[in-house]
Amino acid sequence: MSLRKSKIPAELKxxxxxxxxxxxxxxxxxxxxxLFADPSGLIRRDGELTRWEWHEVxxxxxxxDTDTLSVSWPDPGKAPxxxxxxxxxxxxAFGDYARIYLQKSQIYTQFSTLPSGTKVRIAVRAKADGSRFSEVVAFGALAPGDLSALSSLESQVRDMAGLPA
Incomplete structure (x- = not known):
């Protein structure tokens, strides 16, 4: 894969x-x-510069079919x-490199269903500095009875990834 450096305008470098x-x-x-896929993050330039580390994507x-690139966020409430x-x-080339960089930030992911039926994604992600953290995303409302199950699931995922529970 080539980084295609020659395509970046000199004024943006x-x-x-x-x-x-x-x-x-x-x-x-x-x-x-x-948009730029860089090992440190995703960069958007449209008059101003916006940067997201890969763990934020x-x-x-x-x-x-629609000729559309979409970037979604860990927060399902944030519009893509x-x-x-x-x-x-x-x-x-952009897609190939973005996928590689993004996958490096995703250490482990587990999908589960809570007692109320709400689906959740629990992931261990890595920041650019190598530190790791767990990320919990619920795809719906949590019921009071879900909290204990969710805490247990997160502890299991953290343990599997070598993080303290």
Whole structure:
């Protein structure tokens, strides 16, 4: 896989980590917007620079039918970032590297159903500095009887990943 460094405009390189040397770009001409997959995080440039470390990103998806790239977050209540019409020549390299970087932040994930029927995702994630933390996402309302089960599930996941319970 090539990092396709030559596609990053010279005026953006000073704004990027290490001058953009490890950034894989993706351009959205309709919006004059750039996304960069960098080992340290996902970077958005559209007039201003916004950066998310990989542990702050849940998933990056591509919908070929609508020509839309989506970035979803661990908080299911936070609307996904939806970007249309990326430069198709840059899409594969960006997707390949973004997937690698994102997967490095996801140590372990377990899906479960609580006594009330609410589904949850419990994950152990890694930050760029190597520290690890657990992340609990509920896909619905929690009932009072769910809290004990959820605490037990999180402790099990943390233990499996070598974190204190």
């Amino acid at each position: 000073p704004l990027l980590p290490r001058g953009g040397r490890n950034c894989v770009p993706l351009y959205f001409a309709d919006q004059d917007l750039w 849940q998933q990056i998806g591509w919908d070929r 970032l939806l970007l249309k019409n990326p430069d198709s020549a840059m899409l594969k």
